[in-house]
Amino acid sequence: MRRVLPPPLHQLLCPGLIAGLIAGIAPPSAQAAGSLVLMDAPPAQTSWSAGASTRSWPSAPGSRARSNDLLPALEVLTANGAFVSTDLGIGWNVVPLLADAETASTWQVGARLWPQFGRPSRVTPKGIDRLGSRVTTEAFANVQVTSWLMLQSGFSWGSGRRHDGQQFELGLTSGIPIGDDLIAVTLATTAANSAHLRSSYGIGARESLASGLPEWHPRAGMMDWSIAFSGEHKFSERWSVSGQWLNARLVGDASRSPLTTSKTQQTFSASLWYRF
Secondary structure: OOOOOOOOHHHHOOHHHHHHHHHHHOOOOOOOOOOOOOOOOOOOOOEEEEEEEEEEEEOOOOOOOEEEEEEEEEEEEOOOOEEEEOOOEEEEEOHHHHOOHHHHOOEEEEEEEEEEOOEOHHHOOOOOOOEOOEEEEEEEEEEEEEOOEEEEEEEEEEEOOOOOEEEEEEEEEEEEEEOOEEEEEEEEEEEEOHHHHHHHHOEOHHHHHHHOOOOEOOOOEEEEEEEEEEEEEEOOOOEEEEEEEEEEEEOHHHHHOOOOOOOEEEEEEEEEEEEO
16 A cells, blocks of 8 residues: 655755645646545655656546646655655654654644646636636544554645635545555545535636526535545565556535536556655
């Protein structure tokens, strides 16, 4: 199962370069679900990895169109819980600083910066306001309750046109052994406030007149449920491959929006890694 956890950010990159890293090569947050953090216990010492990732995701919230990219991959993990990763964004799991190693192997609590892409012009209906990309902040808390079950949660804010969108996600992750590897299976659900849903799926009065589409004013509530499969295979001590396939189903007002052309939202990623 692909881990993640790295170093004191001020010792790694200047703030401007950090922002560029997130906006330029971090994978897009799934337009429906997929913002839960899945990580292993911190490494004994700083670990650097790099490689390449191929990714596919919905081009906009509720869109049938897809975007595909081949991108560089980077991950820096440290024993104190800070991380810089194109798989997980930039953040800090604070448990290693506050508790013993045994607790740190069971709990992950912290925050991270994570990109959330919007609705680019090429998939925005005429008359509908374009939705730009955002860098959101997410607080996360995970606990390994048994050897086979992890409970996950994430609360993020900063999405939407006015940066006032919020999302809350809950998930359960278990593992399926396949030979020496383990496939993680995650079931999750996401709720969002009205600001997030209006920005992603809403149509205001002015937009309705300009586009010919009916007005749509989503209310706060459930946005989707999802299932994801994640895994990692190590070819050697230094070479490995990891990947994830996520299938989300829009529900509630998001699923009924005139902007939604597909209630099913799938994302896929596969990365080849070399650990230095």
